[in-house]
Amino acid sequence: MNDMMLHAPTCCVGDDFVIRAYMCGDESLLSESVTISYDHLKQFMPWAKHTQTIGESQSVIAKAMANYSRTEDFMLGIFSPDETTQWGGTGFHLREGPLETRSAEIGLWIRAEFAHQGMGTRVLSAMLNWGFTAWPWERLTWRCDADNIASARVAEKCGMQLEGRLRGHRRKEDGSRVDTLCYAALRS
Ligand SMILES: CC(C)(COP(=O)(O)OP(=O)(O)OC[C@H]1O[C@@H](n2cnc3c(N)ncnc32)[C@H](O)[C@@H]1OP(=O)(O)O)[C@@H](O)C(=O)NCCC(=O)NCCS
Numbered sequence: 609m610n611d612m613m614l615h616a617p618t619c620c621v622g623d624d625f626v627i628r629a630y631m632c633g634d635e636s637l638l639s640e641s642v643t644i645s646y647d648h649l650k651q652f653m654p655w656a657k658h659t660q661t662i663g664e665s666q667s668v669i670a671k672a673m674a675n676y677s678r679t680e681d682f683m684l685g686i687f688s689p690d691e692t693t694q695w696g697g698t699g700f701h702l703r704e705g706p707l708e709t710r711s712a713e714i715g716l717w718i719r720a721e722f723a724h725q726g727m728g729t730r731v732l733s734a735m736l737n738w739g740f741t742a743w744p745w746e747r748l749t750w751r752c753d754a755d756n757i758a759s760a761r762v763a764e765k766c767g768m769q770l771e772g773r774l775r776g777h778r779r780k781e782d783g784s785r786v787d788t789l790c791y792a793a794l795r796s
Pocket residue numbers: 648649652653716717718719722723724725726727728729730751752753756757758759761762
């Protein structure tokens with residue numbers, strides 16, 4: 609066991625939002641936020657469904673909590689300061705290798721009504737700051753479809769560097785293929 613397994617942080621309080629690990633009882637907030645945001649999410653988030661029920665959200669949260677406690681994946685919710693509304697989701701995901709690599713990919717979605725108002729940039733910036741201070745990450749990455757203009761722009765605004773373009777990397781639902789842009793920031 610390494611020190612990170614013992615000390616995975618669970619909460620980051622921003623100026624106008626709270627990022628924290630999911631807890632039992634969050635399922636109605638998650639269900640409402642994802643369902644209301646479906647039209648906004650569906651193009652780039654393959655997991656988005658027209659309606660995500662409370663039961664489905666409960667399963668998502670149970671899995672997220674189990675992964676978090678096993679230090680296998682760190683899925684986080686973004687909440688209003690009073691934590692009565694979910695404003696989106698984010699997380700540190702171990703997609704480049706196990707914990708020992710000290711590298712994680714940041715994922716992010718913003719509730720539809722708050723999109724394109726600067727929140728994605730503020731949350732990604734907070735995740736990078738938090739990730740390089742309270743967490744032991746040495747490399748944080750960000751991947752998006754090349755036609756996801758807002759996502760690429762957010763990474764650039766937060767100072768992440770474009771490292772490459774994976775051509776035809778993702779197959780979309782309509783069968784077409786889209787390039788993936790790979791960004792990263794280093795602790796150093
Ligand atoms: C991508 C996402 C996280 C960005 O968050 P956001 O709060 O909308 O982003 P911000 O408002 O902070 O910044 C968006 C930037 O993209 C720009 N932008 C958005 N759509 C654009 C478009 N179609 N063309 C050009 N620029 C665009 C905005 O102008 C802004 O840049 P600016 O501040 O220089 O003007 C959010 O829109 C979202 O949840 N999208 C759906 C899920 C998703 O795609 N997640 C990312 C997966 S990698």
